[in-house]
Amino acid sequence: MTDDSARALHAALTDEALVWRRSLDNPANVDVPVAIFESQPADEQARLIAMVHEGARDGFQYVYDRIRIGYGVSTGEAMPEALAALYTLFNNDLWLDFARTLTGDDRIARVDAMATRFGPGQFLNGHNDQHEQAGRLYAYVLNLCPRWRAEWGGLLLFKDDRGEVVEAFTPGFNVLNVFRVPQTHAVSMVTPFAGAPRLSITGWWRSHA
Template sequence: MQYKINREFDPHHWKKEFKNELRCRVTNLLSENSAHLMSSNIQKHAQFKQAHISNNQYSEISNSEFAQLEINERHALIQNVYDLAKNGIGFWYGRQGLNRDSPPQLADIYNWLSSEETLSNVKAITGIHSLAYPSAQITAFAPGDFLTRHKDDISTEKRRVAFVYNLSEDWHPDWGGLLQFYRGDGTPTEAWPPLYNSLCLFHVKHVHSVTCVAPFAPKLRLAISGWFHDE
C-alpha cells in the first residue's frame, strides 16, 4: 500500500486522550511523503460539487452548473441555503464521494482508510472493536463555506466514530474552518484548527460544526471526512 503510517505513531498514546472526552486529534499520522502524495492526488483528481440543502432537500451542484444558472436563480439558491443556515440547518461546501469505485488515485485513498491496518489502529484508539468499515468523502471548504452545528448519530447507518483527516498545509486559525465542538445547549467548548496531517476522531454523539471559512482565506480547506461503522 502506497500510504504509510508515521513510524512514531503509537495508538496507545492516543487511546488515553480519546477515553477522557471520546475524542482526540492524532498528529503526524502519515509519513511526510504519504501525506504529500495524498494531498497531491486529491488536488489533481477530485471533482468537487457544492453540497447543500435547499428547499429542505440535500443536493449537489457543480461549478459549471452553478455558472449556467441565471443571476436571479443563483441568488435564490444561495438565499435559500442561508435562510436554513441562520436557523441552524445546512451546509455549503465542496464534496467528492470516496469509495472503491472512485477514480483509481482516489480509490487508493479509500482502500487505505478501509485497510485492516487503519481499522485496527482506530479500534485501538477508540476501544470500539466492532468497527467494520468506513464511509468517506473528500471535502473542500472555500471562503464562505460552512457546516452548521449537528450530531452524526444516525442509528440506521450504525455510525460509531466520526473522523476528519486534514490535508491543508500551514492553515492559519484566523482563516476559519475550525472543527468546533459544543455542549448540548449550544455552548462552544473545544475548537480544532485543521492541522495538516492530523486525524480527528470523535464519537458520533458529539455536537459539532465546521466554522465558516473567512473571505480572506487564500486556499481551500482540504480534508477527508466520514464515519467508521459497526457491522
C-alpha cells in the same frame, strides 16, 4: 499518513481536473457538479445562497464541495489513484485494528470516506452525526491544509448542550481528528480572505456496511 502520502493526497485534491460537487441541504438530497452550479446566472446563484443563509440562521444547513470516495470506488467512477488507495487502506485489517485499538471499540468493521473542500463563505452548521441505521460509531477528519490561520475560519467546533463552544480545532496538515458519535459539532464559515480552501478527507468508522 507518511509525509509523502499526505502530499499525494493534497495534490489529488488540488488537481484542477478533479470534479467536485456542490453540496447543500436540499429536499432532493442531490449534489450538483460545481461547474454546473457556477455556470448558472448570477441572480440564480444568489437566490440559492440566500436560501442557504435563511435556513442556516436558526436551523441546520451547510454548503461546501465534496467527492464521495467510497461511493465512487464501489460504482467504478473515475477516481484519482491516491484517493482510491486511501479508501482501500482505511478498510484493510491494519487500519481497522488501529481504529479499534485507538477507541477500544471492537465493533468497528468499516470505514467510509469523502473528500471535502470549504471555500470562502462555505460552512457546516451544528449537528451530531447520529444515524442509527448507518452504524456510525466515530467520526473522523483527516486534515490536509499545509498552512492555515485560525482567522481564516473553517474551525472544527464542539458545542455543549447550551450551544456554547467548548473546543475548537484549526485545520492542520496530515492531522487526524476522531470523535465519538453522537457529539454536536460544526465547521465555522471560511472567510473571504482565506489563503486556501479547507481540504480534508472525512467520514465515519462504522459498525457495518
